[in-house]
Amino acid sequence: MRKRSPAAERHADLIRVALFEVAPAGMTLARLMAACELSRWQIRSGIAALRDVSADHGWPPLIWTREMGYRFCGSEEELEEWERIWLSEKLTQFRRMITGTLTPHLALFPKSVWATYLSAQLKAVESNLEMAALARPR
Structure with a gap:
């Protein structure tokens, strides 16, 4: 079991919902900050927690590309x-x-x-x- 704070898990859930709403397109860090109303640091810790949660649940991996930003990838x-x-x-x-x-x-x-x-x-x-x-x- 990975050690995650409850706050990081809440941030991860906000990020997950925001990314699913725009799927398959991605979101830049700035757009994620605005959509989730979180700070840069909160987004970063939420992304780290989301990667762990995604692995735990067998969800598609979260990747970042310059062209599309953060998104779930299944290809x-x-x-x-x-x-x-x-x-x-x-x-x-x-x-x-x-x-x-x-x-x-x-x-x-x-x-x-x-x-x-x-x-x-x-x-x-x-x-x-x-x-x-x-x-x-x-």
């Missing part, structure tokens, strides 16, 4: 494309952490057990993310 192709984009973004974050923080850490402290261990672990994650982001099994 397999679109979900796979969204997942590849998400993985690609995480891959970029991992690479920046490795090159911007971990590599300089190892240069300054080459005998650091922690940095050596972390480097090996992150390179394994990087490799897996790269394969998943590029994979198109069919």
Whole structure:
């Protein structure tokens, strides 16, 4: 069971109703804020809770795209494309952490057990993310 506040669950329900009212179109963050009369922070926590609730109930996943904003998605192709984009973004974050923080850490402290261990672990994650982001099994 995920830990969610009752307020986040109420916000998630407001967001869910608003998104179902405009389905299949989506809503931008600003439109969600206006439709639900919630702050940016409340929308963000509500979206996080809604993703958990959707998973718990077997509802379609909530995705965000630049073109359509937030919406529920049921298309397999679109979900796979969204997942590849998400993985690609995480891959970029991992690479920046490795090159911007971990590599300089190892240069300054080459005998650091922690940095050596972390480097090996992150390179394994990087490799897996790269394969998943590029994979198109069919």
